[in-house]
Amino acid sequence: MRKLYYGLTCGVFLLSGCSSAGESNGENENSEAQTEEEPEKQEQEDESITIGAAGDVLLHGRVYKRMEEDGEYDFTPALKAVTPMLEEPDYTIVNQESIPGGEELGLSAYPSFNSPYAIVDDLQDAGVDMLSGANNHTLDRGMEAVNNAINHYEQTGMDYVGVYKDEEDANRQRIIDVKDVDMGVLSYTYGLNGIEVPEGHEYVVQEIDKEKIQEDVKAIRDESDIVVVNMHWGDEYERLPNEEQKELAQFLADLEVDVVIGHHPHVLQPMERLEGEEGNETLVFYSLGNFYSGQDNDYTDTGGVATFDVEKDGEDVKVTEPNIDFTQVVPGPEDQYTVKPMAEADHPANGGETEEELHEHVYQWLEDEQ
Numbered sequence: 001m002r003k004l005y006y007g008l009t010c011g012v013f014l015l016s017g018c019s020s021a022g023e024s025n026g027e028n029e030n031s032e033a034q035t036e037e038e039p040e041k042q043e044q045e046d047e048s049i050t051i052g053a054a055g056d057v058l059l060h061g062r063v064y065k066r067m068e069e070d071g072e073y074d075f076t077p078a079l080k081a082v083t084p085m086l087e088e089p090d091y092t093i094v095n096q097e098s099i100p101g102g103e104e105l106g107l108s109a110y111p112s113f114n115s116p117y118a119i120v121d122d123l124q125d126a127g128v129d130m131l132s133g134a135n136n137h138t139l140d141r142g143m144e145a146v147n148n149a150i151n152h153y154e155q156t157g158m159d160y161v162g163v164y165k166d167e168e169d170a171n172r173q174r175i176i177d178v179k180d181v182d183m184g185v186l187s188y189t190y191g192l193n194g195i196e197v198p199e200g201h202e203y204v205v206q207e208i209d210k211e212k213i214q215e216d217v218k219a220i221r222d223e224s225d226i227v228v229v230n231m232h233w234g235d236e237y238e239r240l241p242n243e244e245q246k247e248l249a250q251f252l253a254d255l256e257v258d259v260v261i262g263h264h265p266h267v268l269q270p271m272e273r274l275e276g277e278e279g280n281e282t283l284v285f286y287s288l289g290n291f292y293s294g295q296d297n298d299y300t301d302t303g304g305v306a307t308f309d310v311e312k313d314g315e316d317v318k319v320t321e322p323n324i325d326f327t328q329v330v331p332g333p334e335d336q337y338t339v340k341p342m343a344e345a346d347h348p349a350n351g352g353e354t355e356e357e358l359h360e361h362v363y364q365w366l367e368d369e370q
């Protein structure tokens with residue numbers, strides 16, 4: 001099933017460099033034989049994994065209300081067409097912008113969101129492994145929504161980062177073993193829509209603070225093969241990163257962060273590779289746009305599933321094959337908001353953009369890696 005999807009994508013984007021993304025399995029098949037013959041080479045294990053990431057899941061009333069039947073919410077039909085894109089990577093991270101504090105609290109939408117629990121279950125069934133929770137809507141419905149959401153994450157076994165239930169949870173490093181590659185994940189937001197963090201709950205969400213980021217990155221870097229940082233930043237509806245994003249991206253590169261995953265602008269922004277002070281390379285996705293929302297401004301109905309490969313050869317770790325496969329939110333069979341691979345959307349995009357145009361847009365600073 002996974003190969004099938006990549007075959008399809010490569011057919012659509014001959015230039016997008018997706019050829020090796022699906023070929024990351026099976027490298028250990030001969031490891032036993034090698035160990036017997038050449039024991040000294042055992043630690044030179046060759047690993048390759050694919051990581052995926054998607055942008056904002058922001059459930060407006062018109063999105064979730066249309067997925068309700070008899071008081072139950074089911075987002076499966078809306079996510080079905082993009083499930084192969086989320087399942088294909090070895091590990092997939094999504095920005096859960098509207099907090100899933102559950103029905104018991106009363107669901108709500110803009111400007112103060114609270115989403116049904118089912119979105120967590122259905123994203124998980126669709127192939128999402130981790131939700132990033134640090135964003136400007138984290139505290140929309142206070143600590144109760146946060147605690148409900150985290151309880152639900154724990155019940156379903158959904159990994160989460162950027163939003164925490166207590167001090168201990170906030171201090172627990174997120175280091176994910178993805179097929180023997182240890183990936184450290186962090187998550188920060190530029191702000192909380194003016195909502196004050198309740199006193200005594202300073203652990204709940206991490207805001208962008210260079211000193212804290214530096215401390216966190218240093219600590220997690222020692223324990224991880226790669227470090228991925230989610231950044232909720234930038235200006236809404238701007239198709240290019242602002243000066244602050246650029247400056248922060250360079251700051252993260254200088255800390256030897258390997259990959260930066262950006263969200264908040266609700267539109268796709270380009271990818272870039274930066275060189276850090278130590279001569280290291282950092283891959284930056286400035287913004288992945290909306291993944292699943294009811295926004296209808298220009299360019300907000302298109303987003304993408306980003307992928308990159310991590311190749312580990314002993315101590316040497318490389319991030320390769322940066323790619324974005326485009327998605328579009330389109331009216332579903334009964335006017336629901338449905339996410340589709342853009343190639344299958346069969347519906348004009350709000351900004352009139354085509355896949356080719358988006359491809360050029362996101363690769364404009366990475367032309368030699370198309």
Ligand SMILES: [Zn+2]
Nearest residue numbers: 097135136264
């Ligand atoms: Zn946001």
